[in-house]
Amino acid sequence: MKRRNFIKTTGMGTATICTCGLGINSCSMFSGVSKTPVAPEGSVHYSENQVTLDLKLITDLNEPGGSVKFEITQYGEIVKILVINSEEDGFQAYENKCTHGEREIEYRSEDKILRCVSFGHSKYDLDGRVTEGPAPAPIKKFFVNHQDDNLIISLA
Ligand code: FES
Structure with a gap:
């Protein structure tokens, strides 16, 4: 059977490769927006590859276990960032984007x-390394510097 006829008969021309074990690429059908609270207006300042968070305004990061998300525009591109307050390592920041x-x-x-909030549910450790799921690469982790009431995140 020729390739074109095979595609016609099987419909394989539009199928995507299953990477989540559900018979379809289910992650592409899912909005993928988390319930993580958004950092309050006025608490995020971006300048020259550096984000400064005003921790006085972000109550969701007061306690270990808390997290917030926000977006900045860097060189015309939107960068989504997740900041967590982890029990053992304090504040950590990551690109908020599953690599799958x-x-x-x-x-x-x-x-x-x-x-990951999508069906694939890729999991990463707090260093950003993949521990489970279809994600092919680690997530980007940013350098964080905690100074008094400010958290400075370096995106360079
Ligand atoms: S987008 Fe598929 S596992 Fe994250």
Whole structure:
């Protein structure tokens, strides 16, 4: 059977490769937006590859286990960022984008992991390394410097 006829008869021309074990690429059908609270207006300042968070305004980061998300525009591109307050390592910041299908990730403090909110549920440790799921690469982790009431995140 010729390739064109095979595609016609089987419909394989539009199928995507299953990467989540559900028979379809299910992550592409899912909005992938997490329930992580958004950092309050006025609490995020971006300048020259550096984000400064005013921790006085972000109550969701007051306690270990908390997390917030926000977006900045860097060189015309939107960069989504997740900041967590982890029990053992304090404040950590990550690109909020699963490397499988670019859906958001969330901090699951009870398990001390980051997990993609999509059906694939890729999991990452707090260093950003993949521990489970279809994600092909680690998530980007940013350098964080905690100074008094400010958290400075370096995106360079
Ligand atoms: S987008 Fe598929 S596992 Fe994250």
